[in-house]
Amino acid sequence: MNEITVNGVVHEIPESDLEMSLIDYLRNKLDLTGTKNGCNIGVCGACTVLIDGKSKRSCVVKLNKAVGKEIVTIEGMEAADGTLHPIQQAFIDAGAIQCGFCTPGMVMSAHSLLLQDKDPSRDRIKKAIAGNLCRCTGYQQIIDAVENAAEVMRKE
Numbered sequence: 001m002n003e004i005t006v007n008g009v010v011h012e013i014p015e016s017d018l019e020m021s022l023i024d025y026l027r028n029k030l031d032l033t034g035t036k037n038g039c040n041i042g043v044c045g046a047c048t049v050l051i052d053g054k055s056k057r058s059c060v061v062k063l064n065k066a067v068g069k070e071i072v073t074i075e076g077m078e079a080a081d082g083t084l085h086p087i088q089q090a091f092i093d094a095g096a097i098q099c100g101f102c103t104p105g106m107v108m109s110a111h112s113l114l115l116q117d118k119d120p121s122r123d124r125i126k127k128a129i130a131g132n133l134c135r136c137t138g139y140q141q142i143i144d145a146v147e148n149a150a151e152v153m154r155k156e
């Protein structure tokens with residue numbers, strides 16, 4: 001049976017969909033449109049999601065490679081009561097969002113980093129988001145946001 005778990009919900013994938021990209025499945029079949037499609041060729045990072053805890057570009061992952069895996073999208077970040085994840089809140093508080101197109105991918109890359117490293121240096125944060133392009137912010141506020149989120153999460 002071809003199943004994937006998205007934000008904690010198990011979905012069965014029909015054989016006919018296995019060649020579809022993960023981003024198309026998320027956006028068009030599950031209506032999870034928070035994951036953005038900037039380039040569709042693996043260069044902008046807007047489509048970043050977590051696959052088994054690691055950040056991946058969902059536009060270059062075929063569904064058949066995601067079978068049996070746990071996917072987390074930006075919609076899976078907030079708590080059940082709607083409280084934003086500390087990383088999401090930190091992006092708002094630091095002014096790290098302008099047009100917002102890159103934000104879901106940035107948040108997911110940051111989440112992947114903070115799962116591995118609870119106290120990353122600014123350099124490590126820069127490397128973690130190096131594959132996520134932002135046309136608006138100049139990156140400094142985004143790095144600030146990830147640093148601030150890490151601090152909040154260490155205290156939790």
Ligand code: FES
Pocket residue numbers: 036037038039040041042043044045046047048057058059060
């Ligand atoms: S949309 Fe996937 S990397 Fe740009």
Ligand code: FES
Pocket residue numbers: 096097098099100101102103133134135136137
């Ligand atoms: S906020 Fe516009 S692309 Fe990053």
